[in-house]
Amino acid sequence: MPTYDFVTLDVFTDRPFGGNPLAVFPDARGLTDAQMQSLAAEWNLSETTFVLPPSDPANTARVRIFNRTAEMPFAGHPNVGTGFVLAGLGRGQGDVLRFEEIAGLVEVRVARDGSGGLTGAVIDAPRALVTGPQLTAAQAGACVGLAASDFVTASHPPVQASLGIDFFFAEVTADALGRSGPDLAGFRKTAAETDTGSDRLSLFLYVRDGQKLRARMFAPLSGTFEDAATGSASATVGALLLSLSADAEGRYEITQGVEMGRPSQLNVTARRAPDGVRASVGGSCAPMFRGTVEL
Known part of the structure; x- marks a missing residue:
């Protein structure tokens, strides 16, 4: 053999x-x-x-x-x-x-x-930033056991974005990040409502303090109930945040996996390029x- x-x-x-x-x-x-x-x-x-x-x-x-x-x-x-x-x-x-x-x-x-x-x-993500459909705070909340009031929407609503693989991104309060957890029924319902496919809905939650983020990522429909460190999503959230600013470049320190007992540190650089916003992630x-x- x-x-x-x-x-x-x-x-x-x-x-x-x-x-x-x-x-x-x-x-x-x-x-x-x-x-x-x-x-x-x-x-x-x-x-x-x-x-x-x-x-x-x-x-x-x-x-x-x-x-x-x-x-x-x-x-x-x-x-x-x-x-x-x-x-x-x-x-x-x-x-x-x-x-x-x-x-x-x-x-x-x-x-x-x-x-x-x-x-x-x-690594450099292979594509420039592309944004897609949005979720309501209620739809995102149904996925992770949160109320609509737990979401921070001043910068953006829960929105899909990609540098090569799709995620939905939502800013939440610090308390809500700790309380969040995947709800399979909620994920299935929201996936059906948004036509994202039976196994394609991934939700990245984050709390922002300047250039530092605390994050969690849930994708239970594809078998990852929670991910300890999601480099592709981290690069994408950096690109998304830069796209919402007037800056030419942004650097972000992202901590993930703490609630799982697997603390992770990801360093993201986002920059404006001729074809859009691009990003790198390393660690x-x-x-x-x-x-x-x-x-």
Whole structure:
């Protein structure tokens, strides 16, 4: 039977057992789509990545990202973690790697400490900011057990935005963030009302204090009842906030995963570009396990 090596690591943390866990298969050649999906479901993490040769040899790899139930076009912590792993294996050109993904080309820049050791990575989201439909505060509240009065709508209502993958973003009070939790029936009802698809409604709640945010992300319809660190959503909220200002650039420090006991720190830079608002997200990584799977 063929065997496949894997590694796991915690992303957006500098220590084990924090951040968002990720499993990476650095050489997934020979695995079928069904096997990749089954392995992701077996790991039961928010995402698992599978690395394949690139279509264009100028790029580092083709990276496929699966959550528990489906393949994803793009995601944040899987790219940060996969870049960290592949850089440690000597792949890429210098400290820059380029991943071919469904949403487009993702550039990863690895970070090192003073002695040259790998510490983490920064990724550029593959697309400029696009905003979509809005939710009422009542619809968003139904998803997470909150009242309409718990939402802060001075800057924006609950709104869908994307840099390659869709999320709904809602600002809430500090007290409400701590009280929130996923309500499956509420998610299903709101998904049906907004035609977002049976498994596509993801809700990112945040509290803002200047350039610092506290956040939680819920996507129970795709199997992630709560996510410890959502890089793609963090990059997108940074782009969204910049788009609502007159600034040319914005830098945001986002803390997530505290309520799960997996504190995560994400650093976001959003900037205005010729094609719209773009953003990057980065953080540290902590290696955990390695082994093989026999199929």
